[in-house]
Amino acid sequence: MPRRECCVFGCHQFDVLHRFPKPETSLERFLEWKKIVGSKLEDKTNDDIYTNCRICNNHFEERFFYPQSKRLAKTSFPTLNLGFISSNQDESIEIQSVPEVLSESMDIDMVPQILPGCSSQVPNPELVTKTGKISKVKQTKQMEIMIKKIDYLKKKLNVQKDQIKAAQKMSKTKLFKKIVKSLSVPTQTFVNMQLTQYKKKNRGRRFSIKDKLLALAIYKKSPKGYNFLRKIFVIPSKRTLQNVLKQITLKPGLNPVIFEQIKNATEKFNTEQRLCILMFDEMALSPAMNLNIPADQIIGFEDFGKDVNSNQTENIADHVETSSTSRMYRHS
Template structure:
């Protein structure tokens, strides 16, 4: 029988005697013909020797009915629509042409080549076949290796993500997505930008260093996101909402906090806010505005006592120092808002400004107490920050004397004692207080804003030498011994 080149016969139709089992070659013999699982139809088969013989095709399964056989006296059996066996139609493979290699030998056909050149040509073709086969093997191995690597990578990532938190996972995938890209092609989510802003605000130099290693948003991108946050004078409701969600996860001690407030002077300036369609730089307390150019800002901040956290919650603009009545109203309002979200305010801290003292004294008078006031039934203790207390003591000593009664004896502390100590030490061959200068003791040369200048005068070294010098005759009066500032 004659079989089309575009069809194949399943191996199950050939017996073992027609199969080739050599190590270098597998398949069937050239004179093989199907003898197994054939139908009862009598088909004429013409073998390779030209002999015709009749073969009974027995026990042919339904899947073998798709074999296209052409007989001189029979029509082609076609039942391909019902075929589900392994006999499949496959396109004929294109035969590889080696004409280009022959042309390199200066000929158009292999028959025109000499015997020596033919041997070389056959070796070249054989080598080319080996190279092609090796390329296919390499491509196959690469594909298998990629699949195995992908599976291992997926399993490793799964095991990794089971032992790290979600921010670490998000950061990992962000680096995978953005590091291969150029800086201008990178895209970041809001959460990734917020994480970058937290690093930027913690340390600008550290963020600059990390940006050279990791794929982080640029500084301008972070600032652009910050500008989208609405910041208006008065209490910031959005900040209190964020604090409320954070407070719910805090312990009782973690919720204990203090309210700090202070003001500073500003350079008068007006600027049109395009986003809010308003003019910034005018007096604004959040509840009302006034057409007066502001030159002072007052800021309220909440800080944890037992946990390290702090958060500004309110600011106001004013022309000149803030009024004590307005400051008193803001203190009560901020404390009440903190209590509303679950924080426990224990005290307030401020400097000894005139408006601050007036507001605190007004709150104390309402509570009829000299050490505490109440907001919503909870006791609040007002405190003045220690640096300003030191400066206050120093400034009072510059103009007034301090009377101290010790051991039923009245003693007087004067600033002149410290001035005399400075002159005695300055004129000595070897100075005992070398860091004490005119900027520390001479009233007209003291920088009253620097706390360091004040605390250095009230140090243990100055106090101990002041006591020592007071025991020397003709140096300091005896009452200087009582001036112990350390």
């Protein structure tokens, strides 16, 4: 049985050979290959070409091979060393359907080169310049769905940008400033926080102490609710609030800073409004030992406060006593 060789005119290489695309499943690409090879295959049937004809590696670009393999991709077609097709005529081949997704249409100029071992017996063969045009591929259903989704999101983004610009312009008007001034102090703080921080990136936002205290009050009321609000509004993160709490030093026993805050809050109260209930409660703790690195102190032993003699014992604490106040009357 004779050994197969490359069917390109003038090429007698026995390198790795590749079969033509199957006519039954890839007829369009099969005809393109047949057209590129030229008149040598005109008299043969499609089945005969598919069964007996091969094209060697020398006629395919590297981009048509799978990585670290000699196997051709399904989008491949011969483009190199095709100068042996004809000795007296130039052919212009237009490749119209290549199943490869390209962002735009491009022209490919293929100037063949004579490789060593390819038809050295042909005297002065004329080089043939071929121009192929790769057109856009038909979009699959999945691509169409993704493109529609992208277009929808782009429109939604543009609408939101317009709304933000309109809100920004409105925030600079005298009427808006007048309305904000009529709001309560916490509401003013919240509105100003949204207007000043919404444009900035997460790591570029800077919150004032008023912003942090307002956010901390919301967080203490409902941590889960705070997580939900943080998805909608621009408010400080949990870590920011934890850093605020670290700046407040509270030790076991009586803390003067708490009484100072109560004094400031009740300064304008009358006698009736100052009536309150003092409550004590006890809660169980899981025994544990923690190291307070800044204070160089081990936390976890019984501690009754600095106002009690021998305030800290050698026993590990398993209960905590708390105290709180509740007003009997509210502002009318």
